[in-house]
Structures are given as C-alpha cells and as structure tokens.
Amino acid sequence: MKLLSRTVEQKTSVLGFPKPGEFIEMTGTHMLEASDRAVFNLLYQHAHDSGRLLDSAAEWEIPLLTLRQAFSKHDNNARLRETLLRLKGVTVSVSYTDENGEPRVVITGLFDFFDIPAKELTKHPTLRYGLPRKLAPILESSGRWGRIKAEIVCSMTSKYAIALYELVQLRANLDRCVEVFPVDRLRELLGVPPGNYERVDNLMRKVIDPAVLQVNGLSDMSVAIEQRRQHSRAPVHGFALTWWKKQGDEFRAAMQERNRSKVGRMARLRGEVETMDAERLAIANGEVARTLEQMRAEESAKATR
Numbered sequence: 270m271k272l273l274s275r276t277v278e279q280k281t282s283v284l285g286f287p288k289p290g291e292f293i294e295m296t297g298t299h300m301l302e303a304s305d306r307a308v309f310n311l312l313y314q315h316a317h318d319s320g321r322l323l324d325s326a327a328e329w330e331i332p333l334l335t336l337r338q339a340f341s342k343h344d345n346n347a348r349l350r351e352t353l354l355r356l357k358g359v360t361v362s363v364s365y366t367d368e369n370g371e372p373r374v375v376i377t378g379l380f381d382f383f384d385i386p387a388k389e390l391t392k393h394p395t396l397r398y399g400l401p402r403k404l405a406p407i408l409e410s411s412g413r414w415g416r417i418k419a420e421i422v423c424s425m426t427s428k429y430a431i432a433l434y435e436l437v438q439l440r441a442n443l444d445r446c447v448e449v450f451p452v453d454r455l456r457e458l459l460g461v462p463p464g465n466y467e468r469v470d471n472l473m474r475k476v477i478d479p480a481v482l483q484v485n486g487l488s489d490m491s492v493a494i495e496q497r498r499q500h501s502r503a504p505v506h507g508f509a510l511t512w513w514k515k516q517g518d519e520f521r522a523a524m525q526e527r528n529r530s531k532v533g534r535m536a537r538l539r540g541e542v543e544t545m546d547a548e549r550l551a552i553a554n555g556e557v558a559r560t561l562e563q564m565r566a567e568e569s570a571k572a573t574r
Contacts, residue, residue: 276411277322285421285438286314290413293435297361299462303428305352307339309379310422312398323409325402333385333394338423353383353396365407377401415439421488424527426534429476430483432459437490437512449497449509469496469505477508479535486538487527489515 279287288310298306312331321327333349340348356379363375384397415438425431436458440448450458452469459476466472477494484492490512497507515523526537536542 274412275409276414277317277408279414281314281318282416285416285418286310286317287414288313288417288435288438289408289411290415290439291363291365291407291411293415293439294458295361295363296457298359298432298460300359301355301428301460302352303426303431304339304348305355306428306431307419307422307425308336308349308352309356310417311336311339311419312380312396314417314419316400322400323405325405328397328399330395330397333396336396338419350385353385356380357383363404363407365410367406368410375403375407377403413439415441418489420527424487424531425483426531427479427483429459429461429480430487433480433492434484434488434490436510437484437488437492440512441490441514446513447509447511449507451507452505455508455510482535482538485523486534487523489520489523491515491519 276287276289281287292313301309312329315331315335316322316327316329319327319329321329333346336349339352359379360376361379363377365373365375367373378401381399381401382397386394415435417435417438421434422431425434440446452472456472459480461472461476466475473496481492481494484490491514493511495509495511496505497509498505526534529537533542
C-alpha cells in the first residue's frame with residue numbers, strides 16, 4: 270500500500286524537524302546521556318535537511334560549533350568527543366514494517382562513522398559522519414514522525430525528558446490525547462537502564478516526575494502521567510500518558526525559561542527560586558548603588574590623606 274505521505278518528504282519548519290517514529294521509539298538507548306540525544310538530533314536534522322537521507326553512501330559534514338549548543342558554555346571539546354564515542358558505541362533496536370507488510374527489527378548502530386580533526390585548534394573544525402546503510406530503507410518507508418525542536422531538546426538536562434518530549438511530539442496531532450503504556454514498555458521508550466529503578470516509586474521519583482517537570486516547563490506541550498492499577502491494592506500495571514498543547518501564558522513562560530541559563534533551572538521549574546518583582550528589584554538595585562557610592566567615597570577619602 271502506498272503511503273499518503275512519507276517522513277523523508279517533510280520539510281523542517283518553525284515547528285521543528287520531522288524525526289521518524291521508528292527513531293523516536295527505538296530501544297536500547299539507555300547508555301546515552303541527555304547531551305548525546307541532543308547531538309543525535311542535530312546530526313540527523315542536518316542529514317535530513319540535505320535531501321540525501323536515502324542515499325546509503327551519503328556522508329555529511331557539520332561545524333563542531335553547531336554541535337556545541339547541546340552542551341553548557343563551560344564544556345570543552347572533550348565532552349563532545351565522549352558523546353561521539355557513546356553515539357558510535359550504542360546498539361539499538363529499530364522496529365519497522367518491510368515492503369511485504371512483515372514486522373521486523375533491525376539491530377544496528379546509530380552511525381557508520383565519525384571523522385573529527387586530529388588537532389583541537391584547527392580553524393573552523395568540522396565533524397564528518399555517515400549513517401548505517403540498513404537505515405535507508407527504514408527511512409524511505411517511514412510514514413510517522415514527530416516534529417522536534419532542537420532548541421527545546423538542547424535546553425533539557427534529563428535524557429528521560431527528551432525521550433518523553435519526543436514521544437509526545439510523535440502523538441501530538443492524533444485524534445486522541447491519552448495513551449496507556451505497560452510499565453516495561455514505557456521504561457524501554459524512556460531509555461531507563463535495565464535493572465534500574467525497578468520499584469515504581471523510584472521510577473516515578475527519579476525518572477517520570479523530573480521528565481514531566483522539564484517537558485511541562487520547557488516544551489510547547491504539557492503532559493501528565495498517572496499510574497494505572499486493576500484495583501487500589503493491585504500493583505501498577507501501566508501508565509496513562511496525557512498530553513495537550515500549551516497556549517497563552519504557559520507557552521510564553523516555557524519559551525522564556527528556554528532562553529535562561531541552565532544553572533538553577535530545575536529549582537526554578539519546581540518553584541523553589543523566589544522571583545523579584547519590579548519594585549523589589551528597583552529597591553535592591555538602589556541599595557547596591559548606594560553601597561558602591563559609599564565605597565568610592567571611602568576610597569577617595571583615603572587617597573587624599
């Protein structure tokens with residue numbers, strides 16, 4: 270059956286770049302950190318926008334400066350090299366349906382190679398890279414995508430928040446706005462390492478709650494995740510994910526937070542940082558100005574003695 274539209278035919282817009290659903294829902298990403306996921310998105314978007322994504326022999330080149338937005342301003346190239354090593358070393362499982370309608374899984378790496386300058390002080394350093402050959406037919410047949418904004422992904426410090434944001438974006442335009450996931454399936458999709466946070470209370474506290482907080486505080490969507498049980502004393506068998514688009518003040522607040530420093534971000538999102546209103550800020554600035562004036566007067570008096 271011919272697809273009405275394909276992911277590879279979609280164009281990057283102000284709403285983000287079209288990331289295939291097969292990539293969003295791939296499993297085995299638990300070893301990746303938040304910055305690794307952000308760099309993967311930047312590299313994939315660059316390849317997609319080139320128009321050569323289906324060429325299995327294609328190679329791309331991107332300035333290293335473009336990739337630095339995935340890190341804090343204080344990180345150096347060593348952090349980027351560590352990210353590239355993890356992205357090259359990870360093995361993921363990508364589910365797809367072949368041309369005969371048979372569900373299949375490709376076990377693959379995310380990249381074929383990385384080629385970086387031998388010397389860090391190279392003028393205008395770039396990264397050259399390629400995608401695995403087996404991904405081309407999957408990308409060609411993909412008909413599901415989520416529009417991902419690089420600035421949102423790069424603003425997040427939790428890898429689970431990035432994964433949750435992408436899951437929601439993949440579903441943002443569906444007729445429904447609620448989906449129930451079995452516990453193990455949500456763990457896989459969020460990239461929780463096997464054996465970690467096996468108790469539901471730990472999973473909520475360490476993974477789900479921080480991810481929901483960042484998605485709600487930084488993205489264009491709002492989400493809620495609730496535990497599902499057969500009855501009040503039964504164990505949790507699933508999680509209900511609900512999503513909706515932000516509007517008005519919520520939308521503007523998220524955009525403003527993305528433009529602020531990552532330092533103290535989680536405290537601000539939790540409401541633990543007190544924000545000064547204009548009047549109190551003016552009073553504080555006045556006190557600082559008076560103190561500086563007094564210090565200058567004292568220094569001037571010492572100089573004339």
